[in-house]
Amino acid sequence: MKFRFQVVVSLKEGLLDPQGKAVEGSLPAMGWKNVSQVRVGKHVDLVVEAETEKDAIGQVDEIAHRLLSNPVIENYRIASVAPLEGLTFEAAP
Amino acid sequence: MKFRFQVVVSLKEGLLDPQGKAVEGSLPAMGWKNVSQVRVGKHVDLVVEAETEKDAIGQVDEIAHRLLSNPVIENYRIASVAPLEGLTFEAAP
Amino acid sequence: MSDVPLHRALGLTDDELESICATLGREPNRNELAMYSVMWSEHCSYKSSKIHLRRLPTEGPAVLVGPGQDAGAVDVGDGQAVVFKMESHSHPSAIEPYQGAATGVGGIVRDIVAMGARPIALLDPLMFGPLTEERNRWLLEGVVAGIGGYGNCIGVPTVGGEVKFAGPHSKNPAINVMCVGLAPADRLVTSAREVHEGSLLVLFGAATGRDGIGGVSVLASATIEEGSEESRPSVQIGDPFAEKLLIEASLEMVEQDLLEGLQDLGGAGLTCATSESASRARMGAEIDLDVVPLREPALQAFEVLTSESQERMLAIVHPSRLDAVRAVCARWGLAAPVIGKLVAGGGLTVKMGGTVVADVPARSLADEGPVYERALAPPPGSDDVVTDDPTFETVTTPLDESFLALLSSPNVASKRWVFEQYDSLVQGGTVAGPGADAAIVRIEGTLKALALASDGKGRYGHLDPYLGAAHAVAEAARNVAVMGATPLAVTNCMNFGNPERPEVMWQFSESVRGMTDACNAFGTPVTGGNVSFYNESGDSAIWPTPVIGMLGLIRDHRLLVRTGFPGPGMLLYLLGETFPELGGSEFAEVVLGRIAGRPPAIDLEREAALHRLLIDAAESDVLASAHDCSDGGLAVALAESAMAGHTGFAVTLPGDLPAYVTLFSESASRAVVSLEPDMAEIIEDLAAAHRVPLVRLGETGGPRMVFGHLLEMTIEEARAAYEDAIPKLLAG
Amino acid sequence: MSGREPRIGVVTFPGSLDDRDALRAVTFMGGEGVPLWHSEHDLHGVDAVILPGGFSYGDYLRTGAIARFAAIMDEVRTFADAGGPVVGICNGFQILCEAGLLPGALIRNASLRFICRVIDVRIETSLSPLTHTLIAGDVLSVPVKHGEGQFVASETELDRIEGEGLVVFRYCGPSGELDEVFNVNGSAGQIAGVRSEAGNVVGMMPHPEHAVDPDVGPVGGQPLFESLLSFALARV
Numbered sequence A, B: 001m002k003f004r005f006q007v008v009v010s011l012k013e014g015l016l017d018p019q020g021k022a023v024e025g026s027l028p029a030m031g032w033k034n035v036s037q038v039r040v041g042k043h044v045d046l047v048v049e050a051e052t053e054k055d056a057i058g059q060v061d062e063i064a065h066r067l068l069s070n071p072v073i074e075n076y077r078i079a080s081v082a083p084l085e086g087l088t089f090e091a092a093p
Numbered sequence C: 001m002s003d004v005p006l007h008r009a010l011g012l013t014d015d016e017l018e019s020i021c022a023t024l025g026r027e028p029n030r031n032e033l034a035m036y037s038v039m040w041s042e043h044c045s046y047k048s049s050k051i052h053l054r055r056l057p058t059e060g061p062a063v064l065v066g067p068g069q070d071a072g073a074v075d076v077g078d079g080q081a082v083v084f085k086m087e088s089h090s091h092p093s094a095i096e097p098y099q100g101a102a103t104g105v106g107g108i109v110r111d112i113v114a115m116g117a118r119p120i121a122l123l124d125p126l127m128f129g130p131l132t133e134e135r136n137r138w139l140l141e142g143v144v145a146g147i148g149g150y151g152n153c154i155g156v157p158t159v160g161g162e163v164k165f166a167g168p169h170s171k172n173p174a175i176n177v178m179c180v181g182l183a184p185a186d187r188l189v190t191s192a193r194e195v196h197e198g199s200l201l202v203l204f205g206a207a208t209g210r211d212g213i214g215g216v217s218v219l220a221s222a223t224i225e226e227g228s229e230e231s232r233p234s235v236q237i238g239d240p241f242a243e244k245l246l247i248e249a250s251l252e253m254v255e256q257d258l259l260e261g262l263q264d265l266g267g268a269g270l271t272c273a274t275s276e277s278a279s280r281a282r283m284g285a286e287i288d289l290d291v292v293p294l295r296e297p298a299l300q301a302f303e304v305l306t307s308e309s310q311e312r313m314l315a316i317v318h319p320s321r322l323d324a325v326r327a328v329c330a331r332w333g334l335a336a337p338v339i340g341k342l343v344a345g346g347g348l349t350v351k352m353g354g355t356v357v358a359d360v361p362a363r364s365l366a367d368e369g370p371v372y373e374r375a376l377a378p379p380p381g382s383d384d385v386v387t388d389d390p391t392f393e394t395v396t397t398p399l400d401e402s403f404l405a406l407l408s409s410p411n412v413a414s415k416r417w418v419f420e421q422y423d424s425l426v427q428g429g430t431v432a433g434p435g436a437d438a439a440i441v442r443i444e445g446t447l448k449a450l451a452l453a454s455d456g457k458g459r460y461g462h463l464d465p466y467l468g469a470a471h472a473v474a475e476a477a478r479n480v481a482v483m484g485a486t487p488l489a490v491t492n493c494m495n496f497g498n499p500e501r502p503e504v505m506w507q508f509s510e511s512v513r514g515m516t517d518a519c520n521a522f523g524t525p526v527t528g529g530n531v532s533f534y535n536e537s538g539d540s541a542i543w544p545t546p547v548i549g550m551l552g553l554i555r556d557h558r559l560l561v562r563t564g565f566p567g568p569g570m571l572l573y574l575l576g577e578t579f580p581e582l583g584g585s586e587f588a589e590v591v592l593g594r595i596a597g598r599p600p601a602i603d604l605e606r607e608a609a610l611h612r613l614l615i616d617a618a619e620s621d622v623l624a625s626a627h628d629c630s631d632g633g634l635a636v637a638l639a640e641s642a643m644a645g646h647t648g649f650a651v652t653l654p655g656d657l658p659a660y661v662t663l664f665s666e667s668a669s670r671a672v673v674s675l676e677p678d679m680a681e682i683i684e685d686l687a688a689a690h691r692v693p694l695v696r697l698g699e700t701g702g703p704r705m706v707f708g709h710l711l712e713m714t715i716e717e718a719r720a721a722y723e724d725a726i727p728k729l730l731a732g
Numbered sequence D: 001m002s003g004r005e006p007r008i009g010v011v012t013f014p015g016s017l018d019d020r021d022a023l024r025a026v027t028f029m030g031g032e033g034v035p036l037w038h039s040e041h042d043l044h045g046v047d048a049v050i051l052p053g054g055f056s057y058g059d060y061l062r063t064g065a066i067a068r069f070a071a072i073m074d075e076v077r078t079f080a081d082a083g084g085p086v087v088g089i090c091n092g093f094q095i096l097c098e099a100g101l102l103p104g105a106l107i108r109n110a111s112l113r114f115i116c117r118v119i120d121v122r123i124e125t126s127l128s129p130l131t132h133t134l135i136a137g138d139v140l141s142v143p144v145k146h147g148e149g150q151f152v153a154s155e156t157e158l159d160r161i162e163g164e165g166l167v168v169f170r171y172c173g174p175s176g177e178l179d180e181v182f183n184v185n186g187s188a189g190q191i192a193g194v195r196s197e198a199g200n201v202v203g204m205m206p207h208p209e210h211a212v213d214p215d216v217g218p219v220g221g222q223p224l225f226e227s228l229l230s231f232a233l234a235r236v
C-alpha cells in the first residue's frame, strides 16, 4: 500500500534563520509592517510503499532523521499520513 | 489580533525538481527502495497582525503570491490559520 | 553535575579560580566566572601554546603588524599592506559540516576586516578521513558546500587550498581557512591608533542570540565524544548576506577615517571584544547590556556577554564621529547602538537592568590569562616506526600500476570537484587560481601580484614533527617560488591533539622548532596564526599538522611561470637532486600500504637556493613552465605539467637508483622546469651560480608520457585516473 | 549622435558582488561606468543598464526574489519599456526573470552544486544589445559561476521562447556543438541566456565581465561588451 507523507524540516528554536530574517526584513519596504516571526524551512513530499501505515511512518521517521535533517541544528515534523492523499492545506474559514 | 500561518511553496508539477531527485536518488543506497515521488519545497511560518482572520488571510495570500513564490514555476498553499497557534503536525495513528 | 563546583563545570581549574579571586580580591560572581572561563579557555588564551609560539621568528623589514592582533600585516610597497591570517573551525564542522565551515569563513574574514583591509582572497586547507567511509563523504561535501556557500556569497574569491586524507581525521576533520586582505598601509586599523577616553563603543551588525554560549570552551576546547549532545546547540548558522553588509560598512568607515578602533566579535563574543579593546587602549570600559539588540527575549547577562552570534563588529568611535558612523550603518541597513564607552582606569564594568553585573580588570581577561609549561615527551615507539623504512623494500608492483595508483590517490588526485564549487574569479584579480602551485592575485592598479599557497604535511609530521613542519614551510615557499614569486611571510594553523598529553605537547614543540628553522632559512617571518588543540576523540588524535599559509610577491605578474608544458619541443630539466627517500611517501602508503620510515631529509640552505634560482630564472624570463616535486615525486610532477599543458614528454631517468625510487621518491628541494632549447645554457649557468644541481631529463611533445623504456602512458589515461578519482569515491 | 562615450549604469543591490567587475569591464572596453544605487529612483541618464552578478539580499528565499522590489527597479522597468538596453548577468538575469522582464526562471543547478568554470556559449541571435554585432553560430569562451543557473519554464512557455527566437545563448562545445555534456547546469534547451520580446532586455548566466581582460581569463566577453557599447551609443 502506498502512503503519502509530508515532512517539514525547520531550524531549531533559538538558532538564527537567515532566510526568515531576509524575508521579514524585506516586507516593510513592500508595505507590510505587520508581519513577524518569519521562519523558513524545508517541506518534503514523499510516497512510501509499505505493508502498514505504522510501518510506513517508522520508515519516514528514519529517513527524516538520517537524510532530510541534521538533528544538530534542525527539527522535523511528519504530517498527513493518508493512502495516496496529501492533507490539502486550506485557509480555515 | 495575531494570526499564525504556514505557507508551503513547491515547484509546479511537470517541472523537474533537482533536490527531490537527489533525495530520491540517494535513498536506495541507504536501503529504501520503496520511496517515490519525492518533492522538496519551502515551508514558511509567519505571524500576521490584522483586524480579522479574513483580512489576515488576504494579506498572507498576497505575500505568498508576490514574494514567497514565483508563479512562473511554483505553486503555494496556505495552511493553518489560528490565533497564534500553529496546526501541530502529527503522524496519524 | 550539581556537586561539581561551577568554575570546574565552566572549564576553569581550581588554581585558575584562585588567581581570579586574587585579582578581584573577592569571589567572582556567575557572570564574571563565565567571562573568565571563555577568555581563559585554550582557544582564547593560548595558555598551553604561548611559551612555544614565542620562539617563532616574527620580525622582518616588511612586517608592519606581527602576531597578537586580529591579523598580521606586511608591506608590499607603493604604500599598500597585505593583511592575512589562518583560522580553524574543525570542531563545529565535525558535527555540522556546512554551517561549521561557513561560519569559519565568516570568522576569519572579520579578522581581516577588523584590520581595515578589504578581503581579496580565501584559501581552504582541509583534512578528512578516507572517502571510503560514508560519514567522511558527508563531511567533505558539507564542508565544501559551506565554504562555497559563505565565500561565494560575500564576494571573496577562494583561490587555493588543499585537501588531504588520513585515517585519524575520520573522527576529527581539520578545517582551516586563510583570508588575505589589502589596505593602504596608512589606513590599517591597528592598536597603535590613538584612542580617547570617553570614546564610544558601537556594536554594529547582527542581533545577539544564544549562539555558541560557552561555544569557545565547549566546542573549541573540549574533545568531541561520539554524538555528544551538549556540544550540539553551540553550532551556529552563518548569514553571509549580513557579513557582506558588515564588510562594506566597516570599510566605508575606515575609508572615511571615522574609527579609533575596530574589533570583530568571534570567540568569547562581547567579553573578548570589549576587554581587548579596553586593554589595548590601556583603559577600562563601561558597557550596558540593555542596549544590545537581542534576537530572542530574556537573555541573561552571562549569555549576552559570551554569546558568539555571528556577523557582529565593535567600533571605537570618537563622539564627534558618531553621526557619520551611524549614517554609514544606516546606508547598509545595519543597527549601530552605542553599548558603552572607554573610561579611565582599567576596569571593565558591565551593567544590566541598571545594576552592575560584572566588574573586572579588562587586562586580567585579555592579557593576564594563565600560561602553562606543560610536560613534553616523545610518543613511545616512535623510533621503531621511523627505523622501519620502506625505501628498499622489494617492490613487485609494476611501475605503471604504481603510477596510476598514485595519480588516483585522493591526496594526489585532482581537487577539481572541490575548487569548482568556489567562485575563484570575483573581484577580477585572479591571474592564476585553483590548479596552480600558488594562486596569483594581482594588486589592482599595479603590475604586482600576490602569490598564495597553503600546505600541511601531516604524514611527515606523524613520523617526525620537526621535519613535518619544516617540509610544510618549504613546500609552501617552493609553491610560491615556482611561480616566480618571492616568499615574504607566513601565517599558520597548528592542528593538534590534547595538549594535556605530553606526547602531543612534544609534537607541538618539535613542530614549532621545525617551523622556526625553516622560516628563518627562507626569511619569512610568522605574522600570525591560530592553534587548534583537542583534535582527538577517544584514542584517535590527529597527526600533528601545522598548516602553513605562505604569502609571496611577484613584481610583474606577466612574468609568472605556469605549471603546464606550453607545447612540444621544450627541454626538460630537474632542478635539485633525488635521493632514496620513500619514508612517509605517498608511494609507501598507496603502493606498499605502509605509513612508516623517516621522511625525506631537508637541507634548508639547498631549499632556499632552489627558491632563489626559480625566482631568478622567472625574472629573466628563462622558463616556459615550472612545477615543484611533492607528493608522488618526480613522476607525478611531470604528469601534472603534462596534463595541465596537454603536452606529453619523453625523459630518461637520471641516476642509478631503482626506477621506482627515482620516480616516486619525495626528496625535497626539487622542481621540474621546461624551457626553449636556446635557454639551455642560461639555466645551466643560473643553476651553477645558485649552486643548485640540475639534470636534463628530456623533451616535451606528443600525446604520451614516456619514461625511457621503463614506463609509458598516454596523457588521457593519466588524466582519467587523476580527474575521476575523487568524484568516483564520492559516488560511493 | 554625440561623440561622447556611452554611459553604462551598473546597479548595486545589497549583496551585489560583481558590480565593481562590471564597471571595470565597461571602462576596459572604452565605455563610462556609472554606479547606480538600489534605493534611488534615478538612473542618472545612462544609455544602458547592467544588473550585475552576486547574491542580492543573500538570495536565500529565491534568487532575485527580493531585489526585484528595489526602488531602482521601477526606473529600470520604465527604461526598458522605452526601449533602453538592459542587461542582466547571473544574479541580474535572475532578477529580471523575477521581475517579469524576461521569460522563464532559474533554479538550482541539476548537480545541486555551485559551479565555477570557463565554458563555451553559442550565439543564437543578433537581436539583442549584447549580440547585435555578432552572428548566430559564433562561439564565445566565458566563465560561469553560479549555484542556481538552471533555466526552466513550462512546456508551452519554452515553445514560445524558442518559437519567437528569444534564446540568445546556449551552452555548447568548443566548436558550437550542442550536447548535454556541455549543459553545465541542466538548463532546458541548454539555454544560457534569453531576451525580451522587444529585444532590448537580455539576461545571461555566464559572466562576460570576467572575460574581457586577457590577464585574468578568457576574452569571450569582449565582443559582447563591444556590442553593448555600440548599441548604447546608437541611442546617444
Ligand SMILES: Nc1ncnc2c1ncn2[C@@H]1O[C@H](COP(=O)(O)OP(=O)(O)O)[C@@H](O)[C@H]1O
Pocket (backbone or CB within 6 Å): C123, C124, C125, C126, C158, C159, C160, C161, C162, C163, C411, C412, C415, C418, C419, C422, C433, C434, C435, C436, C437, C438, C454, C455, C479, C630, C631
Ligand atoms: N580545498 C581547496 N580549495 C581550493 N583549491 C584547492 C583545494 N584543494 C586543492 N586546491 C588546489 O588544487 C591544486 C593542487 O593542490 P595541491 O596538490 O595541494 O597543490 P601542491 O601539491 O602544489 O601543494 C592547487 O592549486 C590547490 O590550490
Ligand SMILES: [Mg+2]
Pocket (backbone or CB within 6 Å): C437, C479, C627, C628, C630
Ligand atoms: Mg606544488
